Amino acid sequence: MTVGTSARRHREPTVVHMNSSVLAIEVEQLHKRYRSKVAVDDVSLSVEQGQVIGILGANGAGKTTTVETIAGLRKPDRGTVRVLGLDPRRDRAKLRQVLGVQLQNAYLHHALTAAELVELYRSFYPNPRGADETLDLVELSEHRGTQFEKLSGGQQQRLSVALALIGRPRVVILDELTTGLDPRARRRMWAAIERLRDEGVTVVLVSHAMDEVSRLCDTIALLDTGRVIAQGAPAQVTGEAGAADLEEAFVRLTGHEVHDEMEADR
Ligand SMILES: Nc1ncnc2c1ncn2[C@@H]1O[C@H](COP(=O)(O)OP(=O)(O)OP(=O)(O)O)[C@@H](O)[C@H]1O
Numbered sequence: 061m062t063v064g065t066s067a068r069r070h071r072e073p074t075v076v077h078m079n080s081s082v083l084a085i086e087v088e089q090l091h092k093r094y095r096s097k098v099a100v101d102d103v104s105l106s107v108e109q110g111q112v113i114g115i116l117g118a119n120g121a122g123k124t125t126t127v128e129t130i131a132g133l134r135k136p137d138r139g140t141v142r143v144l145g146l147d148p149r150r151d152r153a154k155l156r157q158v159l160g161v162q163l164q165n166a167y168l169h170h171a172l173t174a175a176e177l178v179e180l181y182r183s184f185y186p187n188p189r190g191a192d193e194t195l196d197l198v199e200l201s202e203h204r205g206t207q208f209e210k211l212s213g214g215q216q217q218r219l220s221v222a223l224a225l226i227g228r229p230r231v232v233i234l235d236e237l238t239t240g241l242d243p244r245a246r247r248r249m250w251a252a253i254e255r256l257r258d259e260g261v262t263v264v265l266v267s268h269a270m271d272e273v274s275r276l277c278d279t280i281a282l283l284d285t286g287r288v289i290a291q292g293a294p295a296q297v298t299g300e301a302g303a304a305d306l307e308e309a310f311v312r313l314t315g316h317e318v319h320d321e322m323e324a325d326r
Pocket residue numbers: 094097098099117118119120121122123124125126
């Protein structure tokens with residue numbers, strides 16, 4: 061995503077203009093309502109290949125709706141989405157080969173073991189990561205024989221991230237990457253994201269954790285009631301909000317406390 065756009069709080073649709081860089085994700089004027097509730101209101105954003113973008117906002121701001129629409133899992137009422145040039149709904153089969161998705165509350169077969177789930181997901185891709193490598197990535201090797209339903213919440217979370225990465229995707233969407241993880245597991249997950257970025261993978265991170273976002277994200281889009289109210293590099297958004305850090309910028313721009321949002325997630 062281009063830096064150079066301002067952090068701002070306004071009600072106009074926001075478009076980030078790119079130069080010559082190759083775009084991994086382009087979203088234009090995305091609009092989605094559920095009955096009378098407008099969840100996403102003319103969101104436009106673009107992400108360059110190899111960037112990590114953080115999607116931030118209070119509970120109900122429209123983050124999950126936005127990323128699930130990017131993943132082709134929800135149908136927009138208006139607007140266009142392209143992921144590596146593909147239309148997520150029309151080009152579903154092709155998209156599945158290049159996109160990895162870890163969603164909030166993803167359903168996985170509870171009776172299968174970690175190793176069985178890894179094998180199942182490996183079978184979906186032509187050139188998947190090795191099973192051992194995948195389990196090791198999220199430090200679950202010793203739990204390979206444990207059924208999903210018997211893993212702890214944090215272990216389930218780590219496994220769902222690993223499954224999103226198994227097909228060596230070019231674009232990854234991670235919704236609440238580290239919510240519920242202990243500090244060591246969080247750091248391990250952050251290192252995995254940094255490795256992905258080094259490999260040129262584009263990462264979309266939905267997060268309420270400002271330390272995580274500040275550390276990992278090249279750019280952020282801050283949503284409020286379905287609209288982008290600020291975007292740019294974390295330091296830029298922070299500076300333009302006149303804040304000392306990203307957490308303070310979040311509070312100033314949205315009027316919500318970050319910690320309330322995290323509590324509500326748990
Ligand atoms: N399937 C649905 N049916 C009806 N309303 C929905 C549905 N999904 C989301 N909404 C509503 O749309 C709005 C945006 O929801 P969304 O889940 O996209 O927000 P979010 O920013 O991801 O929130 P959170 O941080 O709580 O996960 C909310 O008001 C939510 O209640």
